Amino acid sequence: xxxxxxxxxxxxxxxxxxxxxxxxxxxxxxxxxxxxxxxxxxxxxxxxxxxxxxxxxxxxxxxxxxxxxxxxxxxxxxxxxxxxxxxxxxxxxxxxxxxxxxxxxxxxxxxxxxxxxxxxxxxxxxxxxxxxxxxxxxxxxxxxxxxxxxxxxxxxxxxxxxxxxxxxxxxxxxxxxxxxxxxxxxxxxxxxxxxxxxxxxxxxxxxxxxxxxxxxx
Amino acid sequence: xxxxxxxxxxxxxxxxxxxxxxxxxxxxxxxxxxxxxxxxxxxxxxxxxxxxxxxxxxxxxxxxxxxxxxxxxxxxxxxxxxxxxxxxxxxxxxxxxxxxxxxxxxxxxxxxxxxxxxxxxxxxxxxxxxxxxxxxxxxxxxxxxxxxxxxxxxxxxxxxxxxxxxxxxxxxxxxxxxxxxxxxxxxxxxxxxxxxxxxxxxxxxxxxxxxxxxxxx
DNA sequence: TCCTATTAACTAACTGGTTAATTATAACTG
DNA sequence: CAGTTATAATTAACCAGTTAGTTAATAGGA
Numbered sequence: 001x002x003x004x005x006x007x008x009x010x011x012x013x014x015x016x017x018x019x020x021x022x023x024x025x026x027x028x029x030x031x032x033x034x035x036x037x038x039x040x041x042x043x044x045x046x047x048x049x050x051x052x053x054x055x056x057x058x059x060x061x062x063x064x065x066x067x068x069x070x071x072x073x074x075x076x077x078x079x080x081x082x083x084x085x086x087x088x089x090x091x092x093x094x095x096x097x098x099x100x101x102x103x104x105x106x107x108x109x110x111x112x113x114x115x116x117x118x119x120x121x122x123x124x125x126x127x128x129x130x131x132x133x134x135x136x137x138x139x140x141x142x143x144x145x146x147x148x149x150x151x152x153x154x155x156x157x158x159x160x161x162x163x164x165x166x167x168x169x170x171x172x173x174x175x176x177x178x179x180x181x182x183x184x185x186x187x188x189x190x191x192x193x194x195x196x197x198x199x200x201x202x203x204x205x206x207x208x209x210x211x212x213x214x215x216x217x
Numbered sequence: 218x219x220x221x222x223x224x225x226x227x228x229x230x231x232x233x234x235x236x237x238x239x240x241x242x243x244x245x246x247x248x249x250x251x252x253x254x255x256x257x258x259x260x261x262x263x264x265x266x267x268x269x270x271x272x273x274x275x276x277x278x279x280x281x282x283x284x285x286x287x288x289x290x291x292x293x294x295x296x297x298x299x300x301x302x303x304x305x306x307x308x309x310x311x312x313x314x315x316x317x318x319x320x321x322x323x324x325x326x327x328x329x330x331x332x333x334x335x336x337x338x339x340x341x342x343x344x345x346x347x348x349x350x351x352x353x354x355x356x357x358x359x360x361x362x363x364x365x366x367x368x369x370x371x372x373x374x375x376x377x378x379x380x381x382x383x384x385x386x387x388x389x390x391x392x393x394x395x396x397x398x399x400x401x402x403x404x405x406x407x408x409x410x411x412x413x414x415x416x417x418x419x420x421x422x423x424x425x426x427x428x429x430x431x432x433x434x
Numbered sequence: 435t436c437c438t439a440t441t442a443a444c445t446a447a448c449t450g451g452t453t454a455a456t457t458a459t460a461a462c463t464g
Numbered sequence: 465c466a467g468t469t470a471t472a473a474t475t476a477a478c479c480a481g482t483t484a485g486t487t488a489a490t491a492g493g494a
Binding site: 223224225228259260261262263266 | 438439440441442
């Protein structure tokens with residue numbers, strides 16, 4: 001069937017998608033309603049028709065993105081074999097999703113750097129769910145005696161922050177190498193190497209017991 | 218001596234300081250020239266007189282901030298006792314500086330999440346210097362056989378990213394606890410605990426040799 | 435006097451948001 | 465099923481407020 005001349009769902013979805021891309025690329029303030037409308041060949045008024053105002057659109061975009069990643073991570077992790085396997089699933093799924101949807105980490109980073117200035121309640125919820133998920137994995141690992149000396153909030157930012165930064169700075173790092181060849185910005189590292197490395201290192205960090213002088217039995 | 222009625226240096230410095238604060242708090246686009254001018258009791262035209270345009274001011278602000286932190290880290294680290302001590306100095310100095318100047322991490326995060334979209338050359342240089350510093354510490358440690366399996370770029374983002382996020386989200390995390398008491402967002406952690414924890418964990422992560430099965434001797 | 439610092443007033447461009455009119459479509463009706 | 469109607473989707477034109485940047489005039493100090 002040919003696509004209908006008017007299709008509310010398609011229009012709404014198109015607005016969300018293009019807005020997400022533009023918000024991520026240029027930030028909230030620098031992105032104009034007209035720009036978004038032009039990008040998806042839709043009249044500007046449609047944005048206000050469907051999302052009331054710019055803040056409403058932003059809120060919709062963020063919830064959409066965060067819920068999507070949360071679902072993905074939940075999905076991959078429902079196995080519950082062991083805290084270690086869950087941790088690995090968390091890291092790798094999060095990394096892979098970010099790599100495939102690079103606007104997401106940019107949006108999250110920007111929002112966090114505002115300290116949630118215009119962070120809608122709904123979005124805050126979604127962010128919190130992700131943290132709660134990792135937190136429970138870490139605490140389970142600690143109670144099983146696998147992980148030691150865990151501060152979930154710090155570990156969470158260590159994982160999520162590192163991945164977000166590596167994904168968002170990908171073009172920047174490639175550019176840096178072009179300007180200065182003897183600078184190793186890991187610009188060739190693909191996302192699998194990166195998430196593998198992060199998992200390996202976080203694992204080490206959590207598994208070793210005595211922080212000052214690691215001794216073996 | 219009484220402060221002169223006209224003092225170019227003081228005016229310039231005042232503009233930089235207040236602009237830094239406002240850019241960090243509200244972002245580049247959301248900060249207006251008039252707002253900055255009002256904040257430092259200076260005529261708006263002075264901003265354009267001294268910094269040509271908004272982008273010029275932003276560039277000046279960023280260089281100023283980044284050079285300051287770089288100098289601070291260099292200063293504390295000139296001891297060169299050992300890679301481990303240098304690493305500790307790097308982490309703790311960076312963390313302390315961020316805590317004392319919380320606009321800096323917000324600015325850096327925002328800029329990185331743009332992937333340096335309007336990142337001026339000058340500022341890029343300053344960011345690079347910081348990375349080069351840590352990189353040389355890590356490589357020295359590796360060549361001395363203290364650190365193992367180091368990818369400087371990832372470790373750099375792990376350290377700097379974690380600290381930046383923890384500093385910028387401080388108010389957000391406090392707020393989260395107020396809304397949901399059984400959520401541990403590390404809102405009471407002070408910067409010394411945090412940097413100590415990060416150093417301890419990064420140390421573990423780098424010192425243990427075999428990633429798969431850590432063995433001793 | 436001459437140069438630098440400073441100001442108030444101005445403008446041209448842009449932005450979020452509105453509105454009244456228009457079109458497509460589905461539902462109803464006889 | 466043709467024709468009517470109600471309503472949801474879409475548009476173009478517009479508005480009021482804001483913003484970066486300019487300019488011409490002025491005041492202070494060496």
